[in-house]
Amino acid sequence: MAGKSKNHIYAGFTSGLVSAVVLQPFDLLKTRVQQSNGKSMVQVLKSLNTPMELWRGTLPSALRMSVGSAMYFTCLNTVREAVAGGRRLAVGDNRSTSSLPKLTNTENLISGGLVRGTVGLLVMPITVIKVRYESSTYHYKSIVDAATSIYKHNGMRGFFYGWAATFARDAPYAGLYMLFYEQLKVALPNMLFSDLRTSSHSDKYYSSWSSAMINSVAAATSAGIATTCTNPFDTVKTRMQLAPKEYPNFLTSVKTIVQHEGVQALFRGLALRICRKACQAGISWCIYEDLVKRFERMNLPGPEL
Template sequence: MNNVSQHLVSGALSGFASTIILQPFDLLKTRIQQPDHLRKFSHNPLSPQSTFIISTAREIVQNEGLRGLWRGTAASLLRNVPGVALYFTGLNQFRTFLATSPYFTPLRASSSSQSTSTLPKLTAQGNLMAGACTRVAVGLVLNPFSVIKARYESSYYSYGSLSEAFIGLIRSGPSEIFRGAIASSLRDAPYAGIFVVFYEQIKSSLSSAISAPNSAVAAAVPVSLSAAVHSLSAASAGALATLATQPFDVLKTKMQVRSETKYRGVWSTVRAVWQQRGVAGFFDGSTLRMSRKIFSSAIGWAVYEGVLIAVRRPPRDEE
């Protein structure tokens, strides 16, 4: 299996695992973000979102059973499996390209960090550029799938099948196919850039701490320990990047699931959210998205790097 195939397979497995496990978070986040107001629960000023989340989840389970929390899983898989595969593969290729430039190559590579990763080492500027550019490019290519995913999770659309959803979207024209693409790019570029920078920094620090007592151990870090480093690093980076980009996620969801004129453009959507909910409106669903990103990052990057390490690790000689 060549290098590109390894990254594609690792990324696809990563996207599949995180989507299947965490789809309820995406579903509930979309339901939180789709309305203009949290009207039903305005009597609880302390935590209207928490009340809405619990009530929405209870309503879905009562009407559709536990399977209802996984509504839209097929659409999510259609978006996330190729999306994560392309992102990880593109990220590696772009990082490999940037690593050829002295400007983006660290002056001193960490041997301990190298022992828990198979990926190219870059400066913070290189990681920021690689993450942002790759995520935006993949997001634009797969934006139609993102629109279908958001609408499947919303309660405003009732598609009979994925084919019906795609036919309806295509017939609507380019304006619908790329609905919310700008808001998605404004969210994805800083998110991915910040994530990769923090992920590599945290991973490097943890790897150095693990191998500090005995530098000789650095060359043979156990797979389980590597997985723990990747999971913790990704979860921490995911939390920081999610908090910084939450407002753009709200704008993206509004633009993709609402049909009113005020949600046709980024600035008009900003005005609508501000007028209806104020600052709090830009953080609707933040708890769910934060939880989802922390877990998906931990699962996704552990699976991705773990598969690569397992594939590339030389077999033990039989005695």
């Protein structure tokens, strides 16, 4: 079990790190669009001094995503294996795009939501620093300056602003994501390859490249659906972390936003978030599943930690 855990830690860390660095511009733009100044994406882009400013906040994003993904994927697999019991797909079975445990729809929904919500709370301090550093509201000189300022003005509590909105966003998002993701991984092969059921050589459809394609499409589609459903919570979370005095708690924040800006403000930054989440899911889950599958097929215990 220790060797298998290393597989998931390494695969999760790598997938999170790659997706964080590649997609940081989407994250920065989303944060600034969700600020209460009402700027559009075009206005935000025009306000940037250099293209490299799009990668402002990459360090905390990379730290949050790499560590968070390692924790999430490892814990998720542990929970799913415990729930699945003997239903886990045999490693030697090639007729699947995945070697992960198979659960029912309800089990996917609950396990995904519970694990993601818990991990989200654990990495909250990094998330708060990231959001503050990315925004144009604060002008921190460095990540250390941001962390020091938050602690000086708000204490330890400042690192957990927006925790309720974060949990309300992450748990449903991950639950819905896992539900759709697992369903699509089963449905897509039959949709994309019409002769799959009748072919005597159907194993070729589960080759490395086709598995990666199917997992990426399933991940991106699932992320788009789950993101749309949970975007209001993301907007509220961002406001609470940027202006805790104006948005002291979840219900007050929702009321303030709707009264002053309308319901549509809760969906501000949705297009950017869908793009980022869809791409992030496609990249991270593709890398994660492929690495885990490769380790297990080669009977490797995973890199030493």
